[in-house]
Amino acid sequence: xxxxxxxxxxxxxxxxxxxxxxxxxxxxDAMNVAWGGQCxxxxxxxxxxxxxxxxxxxxxxxxxxxxxxxxxxxxxxDYLGITSGHDKTKLSHVKxxxxxxxxxMAPIIEEFVLAMECxxxxxxxxxxxxxxxxxxxxxxxxxxxxxxxxxxxxxxxLRPITFDSETNTYRALGSVIAKALNVGKxxx
Numbered sequence: 001x002x003x004x005x006x007x008x009x010x011x012x013x014x015x016x017x018x019x020x021x022x023x024x025x026x027x028x029d030a031m032n033v034a035w036g037g038q039c040x041x042x043x044x045x046x047x048x049x050x051x052x053x054x055x056x057x058x059x060x061x062x063x064x065x066x067x068x069x070x071x072x073x074x075x076x077x078d079y080l081g082i083t084s085g086h087d088k089t090k091l092s093h094v095k096x097x098x099x100x101x102x103x104x105m106a107p108i109i110e111e112f113v114l115a116m117e118c119x120x121x122x123x124x125x126x127x128x129x130x131x132x133x134x135x136x137x138x139x140x141x142x143x144x145x146x147x148x149x150x151x152x153x154x155x156x157x158l159r160p161i162t163f164d165s166e167t168n169t170y171r172a173l174g175s176v177i178a179k180a181l182n183v184g185k186x187x188x
Contacts, residue, residue: 013162016069016077016170019046020107021057028091028098028107029053032081034163039134044118046133053085055131062120063104064135067112071159074170076111103138113143114158
């Protein structure tokens with residue numbers, strides 16, 4: 001039987017997205033964002049605080065990169081979420097390898113094995129100190145180690161992590177349990 005619990009959104013999993021930007025002096029920055037995801041065929045939406053260095057950088061550059069955090073890089077991903085770009089040059093501090101994106105003014109962080117270059121379509125202040133950012137994915141790059149024989153990303157090789165907002169923990173994405181758009185056919 002269902003019972004009332006504290007009213008809040010309980011949506012899982014939250015992807016752990018590492019957002020890369022450049023400031024006005026082309027210094028690279030990155031932050032960990034859990035409030036985001038794919039919102040259309042070629043678009044990514046992020047909900048981030050208006051006061052973040054990343055938000056300021058996006059307003060100036062018009063672009064950003066999205067890297068998918070994985071099990072192997074959980075420590076780096078967490079560091080990028082607990083340290084402010086206003087206080088420290090984070091990517092230099094961890095000696096990350098950064099190369100310029102080809103389609104937008106933003107850095108690609110080579111330590112991550114999947115990155116998407118995004119051109120900003122809209123940035124909307126939502127009135128509560130947050131900003132909703134929608135970006136169009138204009139280029140995607142991936143390391144061969146996470147690709148299947150057809151050149152598609154294989155999540156079992158990528159091993160992306162998710163953020164559990166109920167317990168403030170990172171979780172591994174689980175194994176395949178059924179074929180989408182197929183398993184429900186038995187109920188027709």
